[in-house]
Amino acid sequence: MLTRIRRIALIAAAIGTLAGCGSSSDRAGGTRTADRVVLTMANGNATSIELDPFAKAVARLSHGALAIRFHNAWREGTTDYERGIIRDVAGGRADLGWAGTRAFDDAGVRAFDALHAPLLVDSYDTERRVLEGPLAGQMLAALPHDLAGIGVLPGPMRKPLGIAPLTEPADFRGRAVAITRSAVASAALRALGAHGVEIPTGGDITGLDGVEAQVDSIQGNGWDDAAKYLAADVNLWPRPLVLFTSRRTFDRLSAEQRDVLRRAAAESISPTLAQIEHDERDAAAILCRRGVEFVTAGAARLAALRRAVAPVYERLERDAQTRRAIEQIRAARTGATPSTLPRCSHPGQTAASSARTPLDGVWVLHTTADDLRRTGTPEEDVNPENYGELSMSLGRGRFVQRQSSGDRAAGSFTLEDHIITLTAETASGGPARTRPGEVWSFRWSLYRDRLTLSPVRGKVSPPPMIARPWQRVG
Numbered sequence: 001m002l003t004r005i006r007r008i009a010l011i012a013a014a015i016g017t018l019a020g021c022g023s024s025s026d027r028a029g030g031t032r033t034a035d036r037v038v039l040t041m042a043n044g045n046a047t048s049i050e051l052d053p054f055a056k057a058v059a060r061l062s063h064g065a066l067a068i069r070f071h072n073a074w075r076e077g078t079t080d081y082e083r084g085i086i087r088d089v090a091g092g093r094a095d096l097g098w099a100g101t102r103a104f105d106d107a108g109v110r111a112f113d114a115l116h117a118p119l120l121v122d123s124y125d126t127e128r129r130v131l132e133g134p135l136a137g138q139m140l141a142a143l144p145h146d147l148a149g150i151g152v153l154p155g156p157m158r159k160p161l162g163i164a165p166l167t168e169p170a171d172f173r174g175r176a177v178a179i180t181r182s183a184v185a186s187a188a189l190r191a192l193g194a195h196g197v198e199i200p201t202g203g204d205i206t207g208l209d210g211v212e213a214q215v216d217s218i219q220g221n222g223w224d225d226a227a228k229y230l231a232a233d234v235n236l237w238p239r240p241l242v243l244f245t246s247r248r249t250f251d252r253l254s255a256e257q258r259d260v261l262r263r264a265a266a267e268s269i270s271p272t273l274a275q276i277e278h279d280e281r282d283a284a285a286i287l288c289r290r291g292v293e294f295v296t297a298g299a300a301r302l303a304a305l306r307r308a309v310a311p312v313y314e315r316l317e318r319d320a321q322t323r324r325a326i327e328q329i330r331a332a333r334t335g336a337t338p339s340t341l342p343r344c345s346h347p348g349q350t351a352a353s354s355a356r357t358p359l360d361g362v363w364v365l366h367t368t369a370d371d372l373r374r375t376g377t378p379e380e381d382v383n384p385e386n387y388g389e390l391s392m393s394l395g396r397g398r399f400v401q402r403q404s405s406g407d408r409a410a411g412s413f414t415l416e417d418h419i420i421t422l423t424a425e426t427a428s429g430g431p432a433r434t435r436p437g438e439v440w441s442f443r444w445s446l447y448r449d450r451l452t453l454s455p456v457r458g459k460v461s462p463p464p465m466i467a468r469p470w471q472r473v474g
Contacts (some may be wrong), residue, residue: 151265156214218277289437
C-alpha cells in the first residue's frame with residue numbers, strides 16, 4: 001500500500017494491457033500478435049498516463065489492428081534522458097518515442113523553441129489553440145531526416161516552487177533552481193539572475209532554492225519537503241510532447257497505419273489536456289493538505305518577469321521560423337481563456353467523524369504477485385514493494401496502515417454512501433512511501449468479517465488494496 005501506490009493506482013485506472021504474447025517480428029517495425037501490430041514506445045516517465053489518450057485513440061482508429069506498448073522509465077536517472085530517447089528511436093531501439101520540445105534545441109533543432117519560450121504559452125487554452133492549428137505541423141517538418149513526426153501533444157504548465165516565493169525578478173537573483181535540461185530554460189533563469197541546475201526525472205532538490213516543475217510532479221516527487229512556496233499564476237512554460245518514430249520504421253508502416261498514428265495524435269489533444277488539468281487539481285489538493293503555500297504574482301509582477309526575460313526573445317527571434325512561431329502564438333493567446341489557478345479548497349469533503357463505524361477493527365490482507373497482475377498492474381510494478389502482508393486499523397474516523405516492508409501511514413477516514421475515503425496525514429518508510437495529503441477512495445462491501453474494496457471511478461484506488469478481500473481479525 002505504502003510504496004509507489006499512487007503511480008500504480010493511476011496506471012491501473014487508465015489503461016489495460018495492450019501487448020499480447022507469442023508475438024513475432026513484423027515488417028512494420030514493431031511486433032505482430034495474432035491479429036495486430038504492436039509498436040513499442042520509449043517513455044522517459046515512470047507512468048504512461050499522459051500518453052494513454054494517444055494509445056487509446058490508436059487502438060480505436062485502427063479497430064484494434066495497431067497498438068502501443070509502453071516501455072516506461074526509459075533512461076531513468078539521467079539528466080539527458082529525452083535526448084537519449086531521440087537517439088534511441090533514431091537508432092531503432094524503440095519504434096516510437098516522445099521528448100519534450102525543450103529537448104530538441106539541445107539536439108540542434110530550433111523549430112520547437114517558441115512552444116517553451118518563457119511566459120509565452122501561459123494557459124491551457126492557448127496551448128490547445130496552438131497545437132490544433134497549423135504551427136505544430138510546420139515544426140514537425142523540421143525534424144532531422146532520420147526521424148518522422150507523428151504529432152505534438154499538450155503538456156502541463158511548469159511553475160516555480162521555492163524555499164521562498166518566486167514571483168518577481170528580484171526573487172530569482174542568486175537562486176539555484178532545479179530544471180530539466182533545456183537551453184531556453186537555462187537562458188531564462190540566467191536572465192532572471194538565477195542559476196539552473198539540471199536534475200534527472202524525480203531527482204533530489206535538497207540544498208537548492210527551488211525547482212521549475214508541474215504541480216503533479218511536485219506532489220509525486222515530494223519536492224514540497226524542501227520548498228513550500230508555489231507561484232500559482234507564474235506559468236514559466238508548458239512541457240509539450242513531440243511524438244516521433246524513426247524514418248526507417250515510418251517507411252515500413254502502411255499508409256493506413258501512418259494515418260492512424262497521426263490522426264490519433266491530433267484527436268488526443270483535448271483528452272490529454274483534460275487529464276493534465278484533472279491531475280493538476282488533485283495534486284494541488286494534496287499539496288494544500290501538506291502545507292504548501294500557493295502565492296500569486298499578479299499582473300504587475302508578471303509584466304516585470306516578462307521584461308526581465310526580453311533578452312531570451314532577442315536570441316530566439318534571430319531565427320526566422322522561431323520569430324514567426326512566436327508571432328502566431330501571441331495571436332493565439334489573444335482571447336484565450338486563462339487557466340484555473342491551483343489553490344487550496346476542498347469542496348464537498350466530509351469531515352472525519354469520531355463515531356463508531358461498521359468497519360472499525362483490525363484488518364489484514366496477504367497479496368501475491370499474481371494478485372496484482374489480476375488487477376491490471378503493469379509488470380514493472382509487480383514487485384515486493386507492492387505486495388505481501390498489509391494490515392489496517394480503523395477506528396472512530398482514524399486509520400493506521402502498515403506494510404511488511406516496514407512502511408507505515410496514518411490519518412483519517414470517512415464513510416459515505418458505501419464509499420470509504422482515507423486521507424494520509426503522516427507516513428514513514430522508504431523514499432517511495434505514501435506522502436501526507438494523499439487520498440484514496442474505495443467502494444466497500446462487508447459480509448461477516450470479510451471486507452471487499454473496489455475502485456471508485458475518477459478517484460485513486462490503489463490496486464494492492466483491492467487485490468483480495470480483507471479479513472477482520474480484531
